[in-house]
Amino acid sequence: MSPTAAPAARDRLRIAIQKSGRLSEPARALLASCGLSWRESRDKLFCYGETLPVDLLLVRDDDIPGLLADGVCDYGIVGRNVLEEQAAERAGGGKPQVSKEVRALGFGGCRLDIAVPDAWEWQGAASLQGKRIATSYPGLLAKWLAEQQVEASVVMLSGSVEIAPRLGQADVVCDLVSSGATLAANQLKPVETIMRSEAVLAGPVQAFTDARGELAHMLLRRLDGVLRLRDSRLLMFQAQRAEVPALLKLLPDAETPTMLQVDGADTLALQALCHGAMTWQRLEDLKRAGARGLMVLPVERMLA
Numbered sequence: 199m200s201p202t203a204a205p206a207a208r209d210r211l212r213i214a215i216q217k218s219g220r221l222s223e224p225a226r227a228l229l230a231s232c233g234l235s236w237r238e239s240r241d242k243l244f245c246y247g248e249t250l251p252v253d254l255l256l257v258r259d260d261d262i263p264g265l266l267a268d269g270v271c272d273y274g275i276v277g278r279n280v281l282e283e284q285a286a287e288r289a290g291g292g293k294p295q296v297s298k299e300v301r302a303l304g305f306g307g308c309r310l311d312i313a314v315p316d317a318w319e320w321q322g323a324a325s326l327q328g329k330r331i332a333t334s335y336p337g338l339l340a341k342w343l344a345e346q347q348v349e350a351s352v353v354m355l356s357g358s359v360e361i362a363p364r365l366g367q368a369d370v371v372c373d374l375v376s377s378g379a380t381l382a383a384n385q386l387k388p389v390e391t392i393m394r395s396e397a398v399l400a401g402p403v404q405a406f407t408d409a410r411g412e413l414a415h416m417l418l419r420r421l422d423g424v425l426r427l428r429d430s431r432l433l434m435f436q437a438q439r440a441e442v443p444a445l446l447k448l449l450p451d452a453e454t455p456t457m458l459q460v461d462g463a464d465t466l467a468l469q470a471l472c473h474g475a476m477t478w479q480r481l482e483d484l485k486r487a488g489a490r491g492l493m494v495l496p497v498e499r500m501l502a
């Protein structure tokens with residue numbers, strides 16, 4: 199295809215996910231709960247969709263934004279940090295954005311932090327003036343430094359960033375942090391958060407004009423259903439009719455409950471789909487307010 203030719207129309211959707219790493223299993227599980235299944239090729243880099251015309255490409259996460267930009271895949275599941283890094287680099291190079299975050303997926307949570315040696319006295323971003331900062335995210339870091347009006351040099355490393363200060367390659371680092379254990383092990387402390395990240399579904403800025411449009415709609419509809427129900431619980435209990443108003447006040451995140459009369463006029467059986475966290479505290483409050491025989495069921499598995 200010549201560089202100016204319009205991309206060929208396709209009737210199958212192609213989603214890139216990480217081949218192996220933190221996001222690969224949760225990404226697959228999420229798509230499987232949307233009703234997708236695949237026949238894997240022998241090299242397992244391309245999985246042909248069986249239940250629906252939705253295929254998987256298994257790649258390195260850093261390649262996903264480029265594959266989207268080139269139209270090789272239609273959607274990708276990738277960390278927001280990786281997607282935004284590509285967006286920052288494109289913006290820096292004066293290139294238009296071709297992909298965007300379509301949905302946040304709620305796993306792979308981490309932060310992109312500036313971290314400095316434990317002994318440093320941090321006095322805000324101005325402390326970075328003239329320093330060397332090691333990172334795998336030069337685009338995001340350069341954008342943040344510009345916003346802070348700080349001039350510093352960026353040392354690009356593709357991994358093991360936290361060791362750079364000890365090796366004398368940099369003064370401070372800008373890297374992903376989750377538990378903070380890697381920073382602590384390298385005598386560094388986090389001082390600023392540049393961005394909060396999680397896995398996202400990335401997709402094209404422009405809508406599809408071929409058969410993929412319909413497939414994309416269906417996929418997003420299913421995904422929204424799964425995301426909404428993932429943390430939802432079906433709550434079942436019995437209560438006296440007079441206690442029901444007080445109990446419902448404890449369930450502001452519940453959809454209108456189903457109520458059945460079970461014992462003469464006074465005892466009701468209730469079923470309520472709740473979308474918020476079902477903590478022990480909440481269950482104890484419900485019991486105190488008169489809920490009996492409480493049962494809490496996950497609902498995600500009921501989708502398939």
Ligand SMILES: Nc1ncnc2c1ncn2[C@@H]1O[C@H](COP(=O)(O)OP(=O)(O)OP(=O)(O)O)[C@@H](O)[C@H]1O
Nearest residue numbers: 216219220221258259260277280306307308374376
């Ligand atoms: N410590 C962490 N805790 C939680 N999420 C993280 C952590 N580190 C990275 N992530 C998220 O998971 C994504 C993938 O991380 P992973 O370490 O598997 O990538 P990788 O080593 O670059 O893999 P690949 O071989 O695909 O290039 C990151 O881009 C980020 O969004």
Ligand SMILES: O=P(O)(O)OC[C@H]1O[C@H](OP(=O)(O)OP(=O)(O)O)[C@H](O)[C@@H]1O
Nearest residue numbers: 357358373374375376377378379380381
């Ligand atoms: O705050 P923590 O829970 O310690 O996690 C942070 C570490 O996790 C990631 O590295 P990873 O383990 O993927 O290794 P790599 O990126 O150096 O390959 C990230 O680059 C940090 O080094």
Ligand SMILES: [Mg+2]
Nearest residue numbers: 258259260261
């Ligand atoms: Mg990578």
